[in-house]
Amino acid sequence: MRFNCYSLRLGVSLSTPDARILCVRLRALPGIVSAVVDQSELKIWYRGIFPMAQVKKLVAQITVGYKSKENEPEMADYRREAILSVGSFIAMQLLKKASPAAFASVKILRSGLILYIARNFIKNGVTGLVRDNRPNADTLTATAVIASVLAGKPESSLSLLALSNGAEMLTSYAAEKARGHISGLLNLNQPYVWLVDNGVERKVSVKEIKAGDVIAAHTGEKICIDGQVLSGTAAINQASITGESAPAMKKKGLPVYAGSVVEAGEVVIKVEKVGKDTSLAHVVHLVEEAQTRRAPVQNFADTMANLLVPISFLGAAIVYGATRDWQRVLNLLFIDFSCGLKLSTATAISAAIGAAAKQGILVKGGNYIEALADTDTVVLDKTGTITVGVPQVSAIVTASGVEEKEILLLAASAEHHSVHPLAVAIQKYVKDKSWTVPQHKSSKTIVARGMTAVVPDFEGFRGGDVLVGSAKLMKERKVVGMDQITIENLTMGYIYVARDGKLLGAIGIMDPIRPLMKKTLNQMRRYGVDEVVMLTGDSKAVASEVARDMDIDAYHAEVLPEDKANHVMKLKKRGTVMMVGDGINDAPALAFAHVGVTLGGRQTDLAAESSAVTIRSEDPSRLIDALQLGRRTMNLIHQNFTATIMVNSAAMLLGALGVITPLWAAVIHNTATLAVVLNSARILAPEKKRSIGA
Structure with a gap:
């Protein structure tokens, strides 16, 4: 069955980075096959019914500067809450030791302070119940705090809040490090460039450079633009773009990219792209946008975490019914699976995307x-x-009395204006030989067959009506002499060359592996x-x-x-x-x-x-790196799942039996959460190269 794919064009006015973000989000919609912004036109390929309402919504969000993380707490919020809860915990312990009577007299104030510190947990817990009709991890924490206050021991939950806020701060820090690793890695950190003006170099700010300018880059300097080498030779490290540690030799006519470093030599570059239009900016925006595309395993982690929350409530109810011991009840309420499952999975996916970009592999979402x-x-x-994708002349078969140079120059003359890969291969071969291509008097393209041209005499060789193309074209034009040459390697692509109706030979062109x-x-x-x-x-x-x-x-x-x-x-x-x-x-x-x-x-x-x-990168082994990274990431996620469930389950059992106190229950839970998040962040560390299958 063939697929039906339709296209639609819409007018948009977006910056290059915003356009790329829009395309990534559009491709995530059901039925959308692909999306590209070309200048001020959005082109969308789709199957089935076009989701116009969703497309308009996405375009509107991008246009007004939609931020996917606008509701996420800042690191400063976590730090402030951690300092408040830890400071209050220490103050209460000191007051209790110094004056037990004074400590007891301020019970209402202690309860009010603890409820204030727990305000965010209570708010999120209640919101989860009302909005989602189910409890979440914050509902557990809020219940534990309120239960401790009602039981007359508000300070017992303060240890939970201190540990929870402290762990949240450390966990958020580790996750943020994982998300921000690639942005720091790709930071240009080069405030100036050498602008070449009438052959004279002068130092100017990077912000002053625009497309069309000419700049110079010297040993040790970082290139801040995308452009093409005009002169000079240099060994340039392009690891930030291709992931290849070995420097690439750059000379006239070759491209260079922002973020690469000149390790040896110097080059003069014509600027083509600056700022947000460079390949480096493209990398950063793709990586940042990729964080918003969730992997199925993240949805599974969220679902599992939400399903396990009621188990904690059920366990707490059973323990209370059996023992009437509030300490044991608090043990179970102080422990949840949600943080470890959700945070470790999200961190692993973010770290994997960053680690891939470091190797020159841009992954556009956690699902991939x-x-x-x-x-x-x-x-x-x-x-x-x-x-390789660059065809090369690999064989030349000539008829009797015909020279290789003669047949190549006639073919190059006829194909002089052609951009067909086979024609380009012939032109490159002649150029590398430093031969002068004779100018044809006239030429005509024969669609899907070849070219005809009238070529004058040149360099002692006779010109004439030249026909260049496939064997089928030669037979159609009744060219004589086709049986006088033998083609041995049938796996090559051959261009046949005839003059005045007589075959001169064939040029074998191969695209090397x-x-x-x-x-x-x-x-x-x-x-x-x-x-x-x-x-x-x-x-x-x-x-x-x-x-x-x-x-x-x-x-x-x-x-x-x-x-x-x-x-x-x-x-x-x-x-x-x-x-x-x-x-x-x-x-x-x-x-x-x-x-x-x-x-x-x-x-x-x-x-x-x-x-x-x-x-x-042109190196196919990067495909192995991508597969390895995917499997390493999923293995770590599965490790985290197992560790989170086993450690927290053991802590809940010990808490239910009264072996540990609520303080130790909170310590075990938060330590386990931080450990699995740090385990996920290990993806950012380079893995030792080893033989596949070893």
Whole structure:
């Protein structure tokens, strides 16, 4: 069954960062396949009924500066509450020791102070009951505080509040560190640049630089803009963008990115993008926005935590009925599973997204972290993914009496204005040889076949009516001599060249396999991937050769973009599919896969927008890094689940038996919560490189 995908265009007026955020949120809506903002136009691809109301709401939110975290407490709030509760606890203990009579006389004041300190817990607890019709973790805490006040021992709950607020502050600090790690990592921290004006360098503020300016970057300096090298050579560390620690050699014509560092040499750069439009800003905004896309495991943690709260109430009721001991009741009310389950899971997902960005892997939401961990089927596009994506002249077959230079220059002249990859390969080959391409007198494109051109005589070679194209074109034009040359390697793409109706020869062009690609596929299998499938628009002969060399399980050749999407949809029925591609024809398949991944620096904007994961590096082993990170994250989350439930359950049992006091119950609960959050933050620490499957 083929999928039906429709498109819609809407006019919007947004900054580049806001436009990217809008696209990410739109792709999360049911039925939306992809969304891209091009200048002032929003393009949306969708299936089924278009969710116009939801789209308008999102656009309105972005336009007015919607903040997803606007209701979250600030670190200062946690710090203030922690200081107040800890300070009150110490003051009461000192007063109790110094003057027991005075301590007893201010019982009402003590109760009022404790209720004030617990005001946020009481408010949130009551809100949960009224709004959600079910108790939450704060309902437990509020009940414990009120119960201690009614029992005439308000100070017993003060220890709970002191520990809870202190733990909240430390936990929030750890989680915030995890969320903010990537922003600090990508901070430019470079206040000035060297502006080149009429050949003279002068130091100016980064804020003064605009697109079209020319700047110089020297050894040790951080590049603050996106641009293209005009002159010079330098070794540049691009780890903040690609995640590759080895510096890249940059020379004239090559791109450089904001956030990269000049380790050796110096270059003169033409500025193309500044400020919020740079690749670095794109990385930061994608990472920040990714935090708002929840993983299914986070929803599971929330559901489980909410289901376990009534168990604490039930346990407290049973203990009170059996013992009439308020101390044991408070033990159970002081312990809940919610904090450990929710906070540790959210921190793990945030830390994973930050750690991925550090490696040059942009994951657009926590849901994709979980999907990476479950991936068992990998689908790869061939051109630009399995292969480098840059065709190269690999063989030249000539007829008798024809020189290689002659056939190449005639082909280059006819294809001089063509942007077809095969034509570009010929032009690059001639350029690398420093040969001068003769100018054709006229040329004409034959759609899906080739080119014709009239080329004058040049460099001792005869010109004439030149025909360049496929074997099919040669047969259609009744070119003679096709049987006089032998093509041995049928896996290459061949361009045939004829002059005045007679075949001169053929130029074999091949797109080489990416280095380390076969090793990457082997590692994927050792890491739990059961099936590797290749999809390509190339001929069956080329696809068969590549599939055999790469030990690919299955391949489909001569497929159209919609066919790729259909193949992905079929594979999704029997597993979790990761689709890897880089071109505009891969966008539908990338959007339909569980995890769409774009690989390499030459990816198209549409492919990058349609994908869930963007890898800017050309190194295919980054795919393994992404799979490893997903599984490591989920393993840590499962560890945290087990630890939280076991520790808190043991504490509840000890509390019910009266073995521990409410103070120790609170200590155990809050220590366990902080421990699992810190365990989640371990994802930010670099993992030691080891052999896959070891």
